[in-house]
Amino acid sequence: MEFVAPVLNYSLLSPILILLGGALIGVLVEAFVSKALRPITQLSVTLGSLVLSLVQVWRIRHESSMSAAMGSVVIDGPAVLLQASILIISIISVFLIADTEHFTALAASLPGSDEERHALQTGNQVTEVYPLTLFAVAGMLLFPISSDLITLFVALEMLSLPLYLMAGLSRRRRLASQESALKYFLLGAFSSAFFLFGAAFLYGYSSSVTFAGIHNAIIGAAGNDVFLLIGIAFLSVGLLFKVGAVPFHAWSPDVYQGAPTPVTAFMAAATKVAAFGAMLRIFYTAFANAQWSWSPVLSLIAIITMLLGSLVAITQRDVKRMLAYSSIAHAGFLLTGVIALNKAGLDASIFYLFAYGVATVGGFAVVTLVRDSAGEVTDLNRWKGLGKRSPWVASSFAFFLLAFAGIPLTSGFIGKFSIFSAAYESGAKAVVIAGVLSSAIAAFFYIRVIVMMFFTDPVEDGTGVEIPSALTQLTLIISLAVTVGLGVYPAPLLNFITNLATFIR
């Protein structure tokens, strides 16, 4: 058998390659750079790679190619838009990650051990979180551009494995953090297995692992339909796990709560973009013609996800858990964009993902600031009167909450409107009505937090707001500017998305 050398289009793949290169440099930095210079070197390498990668994405924005990597990845408008969203969200999350206060000095040490204490005392802070972030981002960039099931799976693992580790890096409450990491890992591994199982069935059905091959098989209505259905179902389980849709959401509140908050911000925002990006691509290109097989089930899942996320969020007493359930509800809203299965749905989903991701990072950025002597304070009862103590921080958090609630003049409203109208256009009226109702429920708990912050008198229990570091301020300012800007004048971005976002098969 003759060996054919793979042909790779390096310029189209460069965003991912730059990140992988940066990650490898990061590993070397970890090994060879003195501990005093390590944090700043790591931060520069990470930010540098992310920015460079973003520049590359911008440069290839009008390209479209099926053969960038022997047909395994596809570069088109949605790919570019999703990659750019992931990179922008990652950059503002890295500003938060740069605050080493949140991370354990030595992740390998046992919680409470002498080794840990020693590492803390000598200031021997390990900075492995930076290369891990870059590896995860690289996986996220690959995820939504994969055009066959094997690459998709590799990308899934590539983005997940670093995240499992990152979830366990918290400095405070390390046991809870490690528990959440283990939980995330076990359930994630479980869902990966489902994913692979589904991929196998799809291969059995279409005798192809590429999206185009599956699409053709569905059009030709070849093979055994049961295989197709099982394949779609199991593959969806894997994807729905990643986006945190009910009934595969159980991990997310624990992991959101246990992970260091900057990691939670990164994970909640960027993973969602990547996972929904992949989901949009596979459902819009590979499974589009089997719509009637999956659309009803997915609609049901969307409705349950929206309602359950909103309802359970009401009972939460911890701000990170509340945001976790809110993100579950948002996963439901985003599923309506997948169900819509039209151009408007694609445009709306991409807009929504970007707007929601940025607001999420902003929201968690505020969470990192509210602390007492023992670290972050996430108990909502202790957030009372925050508006009095530090009006600007509380106001910006209130603004992000209003954006999550979809109040007009925030980006959340434009996102919600566009995604619901796309779903309505495709005839999914029940989903839209459930969406509107759960928005009303969701508004309740967002407003409750605003009441706590502004309309309740502060309790003197040592809870205070840290003066934000310059980088955290930057995160806050950028997220606020994007959330306001996209709420008041979204036309440029919407036009940009509309012009670019067309999947190629």
Next chain:
Amino acid sequence: MNSLTLLMLLPIVGTVVIAALPKANETLTKQVALATTLVVAAATIWLAVGFQRDNVDLQFVQKYSWIPSFGINFALGIDGLALVLILMSTVLAPIVVLAGWNESLGGRWSVKTFYILILVLETMMIGVFAATDVFLFYVIFEAMLIPVYFLIGGYGSGERSAAAVKFLIYSLFGGLLMLASIIALYVMSGDQGGHTFDLAALSHLQMSSTTQNFLFLGFFIAFAIKAPLWPLHTWLPDAAQSATPGTSVLLLGVLDKVGTFGMIRYCLTLFPDASKTFTPLILILSVISIVYGAFLAIGQRDLKRLIAFTSISHFGFITMGIFAMTSQGQSGATLYMFNHGFSTAALFLVGGWMISRRGSSTIADFGGLQRVTPVMAWTFFLAGMSSLALPGMSSFVSEFLVLVGTFTRYPVHAVIATFGIVLAALYILIPVQKALHGPTTLGNENLSDLNLREKIAIAPVIAIIIALGFYPSPLLKVINPASAHVIAQMGFTDPAPTNGDK
């Protein structure tokens, strides 16, 4: 630039100035706020002078593209109905600022924040009535909840945060139902010749009667919560009780009018058939509101809650006038909206002064005010007379028009509603008697009478109430063509009046 956009920008300029002022100088902040609202009021009056009364088309029309990918425009334009309501809002604003000079003191936040919220709200009040793009209307409709929410929760009294939340949740719920209807309209417009939110274009949409009924309900429930109509009224007494008197004036006087305005502008225009289908039900709800509001008002011990319940009764009249589908009813309802704004303002402001002097809002705590504070007692009396629609007061004209307009088509409803007038006499005269007359209650001997600022603030309100009571035609000349136009568009003609000697 178009005069309506300019009008909307004026209060924003005021907020920018206030934001730049030093925090310590509270008097200057108040003066700037007052000056801004006065300028806006003057500009509106100037606008009203230039308004062509006999032209039923929208005037001062303008359109800027806002979000072209969804066909959304920043489109403004006013007809007689909108003009009257904008006029009412902008004239009330300086009165509220002047009357509630010290309202911002008991708040959680600074005086600056209070006036910034008020001025932002004023911009939105103008915009919500002037919008001719349904999306723009919705955006303002929802966004204006936020300043009111903070005004109630931050500067009110008593259970202010609970009341603010209740208000917000009710309104958001209604708003989201409306959003679902708006999305449906948007999608249908896309199927029938291009996505648009233009009100005129949307009113020509073809839709099945089932769809129309559902979409109508989406809009109507939102407006009925706002207005508020029984049984969706329960947020109002709490909000009015907790809010400062000035906020209550803006809330009941202006914001609630968005509900009744929306019924005319959106429900009737967009869904004429569904409006006819639901008319019997809505009329029954209106009559219940009239009687129920009046009965509960009689039973109230708290002055602010009493005023809130009288408003529920009055909003019943307005809704009845709108859905009577006669031009008198329409005109009466619109005039009623205007007059109700001023008579409620008078009641709330004078009531607020009484409450702040006495330190209690329980009616039983007052008594004999006539002797101690004659000017305050007389203004309260006049405000009360306006609320019960005494002939010679402006509300009489509008209430009469509504009843006449309803009677020609729905005599039974009109007759029952007339009992509302009798009850009105009770709910006003009982507190007047308890608070103003009789022996001076212990602790009231040293209450001070209205000062000059308060007299200046309340004088124009009383003047407008009495002037329009005797000579309502300047307003009616603006309102009548617009009302006749709405009724004609609905395909109705006024029934001939019943002849007495047949």
